[in-house]
Amino acid sequence: MALGYKTRKRLSILALVVWLPIYIVLAVSLTNWFDTRFGRLPIWGELLVYIVLGALWALPLRPVFLGVGKPDPDAPNEK
Template sequence: MRTEPTLRIPLGILMLLAGLAAYALGVAWASQWIGQLPIWAQTIVYIVLGVAWLLPLKRFLIWMETGR
């Protein structure tokens, strides 16, 4: 068990917010091309992109808590 606070959690939160902002800006930038697709394809793309950012989140949160 941890006895001293570490900077890993506050820095991890800042990194997470910066990463999500960059990801959101990337998706917004790509929307000019996604918007040209048929509506059914747009739906699939946005669902995939909306879930894709969650994939590395578990490992990142474990690193924030344990350092591993």
């Protein structure tokens, strides 16, 4: 079942406003827990962890974000 344009647009806004802040808090909390449990990583290791976590949040939401920035394909042409 393919999502409609308006549904994808609404879900993408919801993901950016709700899911992304929650994910950021979880990622930082996980990293801080790792630091207290096993010791701090070298700076390049922390950078690598934050780069991976920074890209990882969008992978499950990729189908929602596809085509959202383009004009609505279902809208009537106004020419």
